Amino acid sequence: MHQSAPAPRPRILHLAQPVDGGVARVVLDLARAQLAARLHVVAACPGGELAAGLRAVGAEVHHWQAGRSPGPGLPGEVRRLVRLIDEVRPELVHAHSAKAGLAARLAVRGRIPTVFQPHAWSFEAVGGPTAALALRWERWGARWADRVVCVSEAERETGLRAGVRAAYAVVPNGIDTTRFSPGPATPLVPGPLVVCVGRLCRQKGQDVLLRAWEQVLAAVPRARLVLVGDGPDREVLRQRAHPSVQFTGAVADVVPWYRAADLVVLPSRWEGMALAPLEALGCGRPVVVTDVDGARESLPPTLADRCLVPPEDPAALAGAVAGLLSDPPLRAALGDRGRRHVLSTHDVRHTAEHIAALYRELLGAAGETAPCVPSECRESIHP
Template structure:
């Protein structure tokens, strides 16, 4: 059984359960942990060891617990759920915040309503797969919602996608935020050649293959253009094999801010998202962005930018047209960059995100859990 927990809302321990140890989810968690520790909360994080996330939250002062979990469900799911249950029994949290599909699956199976639980999908699991696997993922999200006191979405579009799939839940929408001061620049880039930068994990979700398919058409219009893909991932070798001499791969980097500053335009042609961080970071750096019209994209852009900067997903021709237009018009992209910076400053500052999540926690701090009282996984 789960040990008694401290129900005094002033001394609640928050446990973040997280599977991705890097990328956008990790950055969101790092920012939340920093804000929550500064606010005086006790914070613990269960995540894969020896990752960017585990090192960063430990440096912030959070109590860290090694949770060895893979991205996808598989034969290790029972062990992963039991391991997370052991961490929960050790920490005795007053609230568990599960990030992304795997942590959401394991945490809800382990807890089954015994501790107030926030589930944050960071894009729905059923969007990442197809066929029978997608149907099974959708069925789980519908069923598993009973064990979440709140499902926290990063965009209204992400919430609508969940509702359309049949997920019935208590919802909160809190937009992602970024540290605007960290990414701010002192003006436009000074590249000798027009430079497009794409920051993201090299994987099917982020759509770098669509970008490479569009790139020859961009070069036909702007022959001196250069493309930089920042990040690493499972599709790295395949993407490198498909790239020409005008494309550079940086691999994984510790700090993405210099790459935004080096860009004339930032692009993210994702196939699905909740609300991607990279476009917000790029706009904080005063760079115009071109993004595919997936969940969160319209909410992140200044409305006036949509006709120029929003393209259908998996449409290389539309992507090439948008990039070529901006690369060929320096004054336009400088204006869009200034407007983008002001937009992020007013709406997507990370402090607003932290405060909004804190409000969700305060609503749930006195909740004793749902009516489901099944034993915690052993």
Template sequence: MHQPAPDPRPRVLHITQPVDGGVARVVTDLARAQLAAGLHVTVACPDGPLAAAARSAGADVRHWHATRSPGPTLVREVRRLARVIEDVRPDLVHAHSAKAGLAGRLAVRGRTPTVFQPHAWSFEAVGGITSSLALRWEQRGARWAHRVVCVSEAERATGVRAGIDGRWSVVPNGIEPARFRPAAVDTVRAALLPGVPPAAPLVACVGRLCRQKGQDVLLEAWPSVVRRVPGARLVLVGDGPQRDELRTRAPESVLFAGAVGDVVPWYQAADLVVLPSRWEGMALAPLEAMACGRPVVLTDVDGARESLPPDLPPHCLVPPGDPERLAGAMTELLLDPPLRESLGHQGRRHVLSTHDVRHTAEAVADVYRELLGGALAAHAVPTEYRESIHS
């Protein structure tokens, strides 16, 4: 009986949980670039938006049932993942975020070249004994990662200060310039928000409705903005565990868009985009907003300064958890249209030059080559893929 020839392509296995938001977009972008470079790409993840996107891009998708946070099901999740790894037989494992990083490294234990990408440190997301346990794991688990890829130098520095002895690479996040681009505010807004007056100042916050993203701080700051900018509207784009709590606190000037299939029109419709996070590695939302030509206000967490152009006015970056400073920054920008326009142009130029997703894919490919050597020597992000991003 004739046996098919073995697949000579290097095999990369991405493991991830969560399956939505920025992590899902990063994994999808990497999978698309790596497939274009001729790699065999598998994505192991729970059901959700990522599975559909990865499958559409041409990746082999394996179902991995796993909860978002560690818990009593962890042992079963690691066993399930070990079976996937045994079946896929990857040349390299790339684990994304804390949960997949935990399960993936426990399943592999360094036997296969392993890349861990935290996408923000787990020990910053929790407090008390849970934070101590998460930190202890990251310190011990670093031995089973051949490379720790951070999305910002600040994220790497946080890991070093925490005593994590990693073999580090810093690969900033990137966006697709062909997808995130400016558009006429009036046209887009009329389609999205027909009941909102066209001249009403509009602030958008795009992100999962959860403690990390700080929408509760934003709602605390918002009444002060409306007092100084009458008629202003705030739209929260996304869904998450704090949705109901935030709705009960929100005044009529706050709109909830919910989870949307395409966030681009919401950036394009906004006069200002704000992300008041409590912690990040390097958030995608500000990069996407700037690519759409919109000014941003961010909290000064890991990755924020590195995502912004140099020499911005001070009210573009405020301390986390400070509603008064956040309100002041939003107000100043809403009252100064020429400054907003200038910052929008400056931000777009910066993102196109330093945060193009092609740069991200090429930098990750360089990490893979260092770990796999000759197995990847002939595989690079092809010119056709690079050009297709801009087509």
């Protein structure tokens, strides 16, 4: 009996720059899930840990030479990307973060279905004339994205308030709830332990945490703070740090630090929806985070009053941290609630399913009839 040939697998090109931190984890998680779903996953990035991780899970990886920030080399980066896209011939391009989103949209210009995922808006990361240029580009470049995927409703609203009129889809960030799970806590430092996981840079606000730390020590003298991660601000932060603060640099596995922590803190100045608080909650650890985009949506409502503080407010941050360090039963209760919330709302499998549905819609619109996107994606079109 004649059997029809299987339908060809859609070829998805993920384009990423930067290649570390939360962006890399999102791309790697999506690629892993899409490969399991038998999509043809191709990635282009400037190497680094992301390229190695993608190859390890079976993705086809191409080297794309590109700097982390826009600069004089941008025209050459776009030309290289045009040649790469001609070689790969993807059915859909998914560009991650501002730099990749800039280059991808200039290279494709609407000829192939294009998804742009900002992972926090570019105009929030800079100031002065540079911010004005970034905002002008995001407004203009939105016409070349079939969907702009925001990881929180707050991130979408920030784009709308800034005048970025786009076809938006909101797909909350997710984590691997098997990897980020409660487990034996090996004591890594003596005393009550606060852990901050993130790139050492202005966005993540470790300088605010160091300013707050003296007040925390006044209330909890035996407390210790560990900054897990590396980045451009490392030496400046070291010079400001109290002797009770430890710097680990980049680590291969952050899970032991989450499990060892009594409290996890992320004092960001801006985000879309940070992964570190979700990972900590997945490990059953309570968090204190600044009330930036995505923070409220990443927490169960019962944690907001205890766990959210205004950004760039060392006194409020110190009060929240010291208060929780002094109340072990409350920390345990908040960690348990947080774990249950992450399991129900921020499992990476849900995220991958919603992104897959979005791809099916865009690929269907490019060919035949598109299926509906699940309501959880909360798609909204803003002309």
